Amino acid sequence: MSRPAFRLADFAGFASRRTSLDLNDYQRLWAWSVSDLTAFWGSVWDFFGLPARSPGEPVLADDRMPGAVWFPDTALNFTTEVFRNRRPTDVALIAVSETGPDTTLTWAELETQVAAAATGLAELGVGHNDTVVAYLPNGVEAVVAFLAAASLGAIWGLCGTDYAPGAAAARLAQLRPKVLIAATGHTHAGRAHDDSAGVDELRAALPGLEHLVLVGETSAAFDGHVITWSDLTADRTGTLEPVLLPFDHPLWVLFSSGTTGIPKGIMHGHGGVVLEHLKLNALHLDLGPGDRMLWYTTPSWMMWNALVSCLLVGAAIICVDGSPAHPRVDQLWAIAARTEATVLGTSPAYLSACRRAEVNVRGHHLAALRTVGVTGSTFSAGLFSWLANQIAPAARIAVTSGGTDVVTAFAGPSPWLEVRPGELSGPCLGVALEAVDPDGAPVRDTVGELVVTRPMPSMPLGFWDDPGGGRLHAAYFSTYPGIWRHGDWITVTGRGSVVIHGRSDATLNRRGIRIGSADIYAIVEALPYVREALVVGVEEPHDGYWMPMFVATADDVELTDHWKAEIRSAIATGASPRHVPDDIVQVPAIPHTRTGKKLEVPIKRILGGESPESVLDPTSVDAAESLTFFHDLGIARAHHRSD
Incomplete structure (x- = not known):
């Protein structure tokens, strides 16, 4: 089993002593962290030994969103x-490439x-x-x-x-x-x-x-x-x-x-x-001196910034340049074993590839590994169970969800919380996360918009070349004034855990019923002959609505009528009949952003008649050649309607 979570316990004890509150329970600690931002973030500052502040210096001088003012003095x-305070001879960085030996600094x-x-x-x-x-x-x-x-x-x-x-x-x-x-x-x-x-x-x-x-x-x-x-x-x-x-x-x-x-x-x-990443890395991931963090990422993704920030807590970082699946699918596990990573971070897409290839994770000597972090796209319950069977009980799974916008997680793991398939353990400390209905009222155990009702220190200073802040306001604060709307559909359960359903701007809204695409993917992508699926809802003239699903099959299996019927039956049984798509179309590949997110909104717009070039930069996605297929399909469907 992994070692006790000393860092969160130490912080909770520190905060309890200075507030005379009992904060040695995650739900109580989280509630305090979002109700008294000054006390919480001031405690984070002092606990981690950041530069001394004069008595009376404000922590949060203005709590407006946007426009919060943190630590102005x-x-x-x-x-x-x-x-x-680093030990000069300890390892700080290990660089791994495909072309030579590892470099250690x-x-x-x-x-x-x-x-x-x-x-x-x-x-x-x-x-x-x-x-x-x-x-x-x-x-x-x-x-x-x-x-x-x-x-x-x-x-x-x-x-x-x-x-x-x-x-x-x-x-x-x-x-x-x-x-x-x-x-x-x-x-x-x-x-x-x-x-x-x-x-x-x-x-x-x-x-x-x-x-x-x-x-x-x-x-x-x-x-x-x-x-x-x-x-x-x-x-x-x-x-x-x-x-x-x-x-x-x-x-x-x-x-x-x-x-x-x-x-x-x-x-x-x-x-x-500095504040956010000290909190996230030390209190949620329990990282510190002696640990080694390997999060597979490219420098174009915010996870590169999060990886480098592990240096703030004294952990060594492992930078991997190259493919995680070359020369074999299990290459990333081999690197983790060789570099003695204590935390390995990856994506659901990579884990899916490992499951399809029947990778034996236990075949690698992962004695140092205690946590496998997962983020980047929806992580299904089935894939969670596969990973848990591969790494338990020596290591646990830490699922996070956040954004480039705040360069941190909104919800994620805690050493004090249970980890359940298909769920994130809870909101992160200092994140006043809620699921709200269209009127902005908090909801539990039902789907709502992900909002943050109190400021976070790592919210953007602004957008580049947006001097009046108009684009920033439109992006996050135009729907619920004074409240950050992130654009994700979530459920906050009665237990306090969080379920991610996908982007709210990619909402499937069939006959007034909102459907989360992630709920469909969890069922379809568990089928052995399905590599990946993408489902969108396209508004059409005369109040029409078309909900197709595109499927890339494993090992280029032909998607026959038999398999399509089985997919429809699985969705109807596992979710509901209203989740069943109108059409199921086989495609060679599903396009993604460079960070692995499916292009639900761009594909919806392309199927609606917009050209790929007007919707996105093709160089910013993988499988860009597939965009032509979706564009041609949208044109053909429009011609069919007009005949």
Whole structure:
């Protein structure tokens, strides 16, 4: 069994002593954390030893949403907190690639590299409020460059080399960076990619760029001010001296998926990220010194930022550059065993692939592993049970759900809460999460909109290039004034657990009955001949409504009428007759965002007659070639109606 959850218990005891309340129960602790934000977040600040505050300094000076003002009189720096009180010889980072041996850095070695990169960036003129962007795989250079830029008060932006240059430019060009740090090549699934031409294309698309820093070898000729990563970090004699910054000084800009328009740049601040990620990593995941966190992610996804933030609690991070399923489907488990990961994070899509391939997780030596984290898309009860059978009782499952918008989880695990298939254990501390009906009234044991009724420190400072805040307000606060609406359908159970049903903007609304797509997927994707499914509801003329389901089969099985009838029967029995789709269509692949989310809303719009190019950037999705199929199907259906 996993060791006791000392960190949550220690914090609860700390908070109980300073408030004279009994907070040694999760529900009581959570209720206090959202009813007295000043006491809770002040306790988080002090418990983790953040910079001393003067008596009377406010924690939450203004609790409006949007516009909350946190810790207005304090100063800190993300990079300072990463290296505070670390043991120099302990492991801080392990980088894994497909092309060579693992690279291991101690805390002292990581700090030396960050100091050198910070010196190099400063010599290029980088300082407060300049932007530094990168086009890099998940390796040492990405982590070092980010921490160096943050130490100087620069604003960070990052896209992984899994993005095409045009998709990266659609995001990074918005930031008008002073410096671009880019890799000249990467390897994925055994295939080497020369990215030199792509880097040149990206550089040309960045207005006002002053410097290009190249990581890796290249034979290409680059014009302008170009230096190598080795030259940038040549000075290894300096001391890392991060500048103190206001709590809400911008730390990074993360980007939305780009599947519903131009990717939105979402700004988060140093203080909000430090507080939120200390809380999440230490109190919910029980991470600390001696732990090793391996969360498989690309640098383009917020989970890369969450991975790096594990350094804040003194845990080592394991950065994997390459495919988690090469040369074998179980490669990620092999990496976790070799690097002695204590927490392994992955996606339902990867776990589904492991189940289909009949991977024997127990065949790997996972003696150090105590938690498997899961996020990114809906995690069915059936897949949960498969994973539990593979890892229990030595490790437990930690399911989280959050968003790039707040760069943290709304609901997730707690060492003190039971883990049930198909559910998240409960709302996270400090997150005033509710499910509400269309009038904004809280509901229990029934589907409602996910809202947050009190501010969180990591809510966005704003959107990039949105000086009046109009786009931010429209995105989150226009439906329920003063309340954050996230756009997910959830059920908060009477036990306090949370069930995610999918995006509310992808609602299936059949004859006035709202249906969650996740409820259908949980049934259909448990069938052995189904690899994946996607269901949408399309409004048609004269009050028509068409609800098709698209199915990609396992091992290219032909979806005969027999199998379609079995699917319909399974849905009618497992959910209800109204959940049964109008049509079942076999497709070669289901398209996703780069983070694995199904494109329900874009596909709905494409089937409704909009062109794929007007709905999304095809380079921001996988299986982009399948979009033409959906577009042609929508046109054919429109022609059929008009005949």
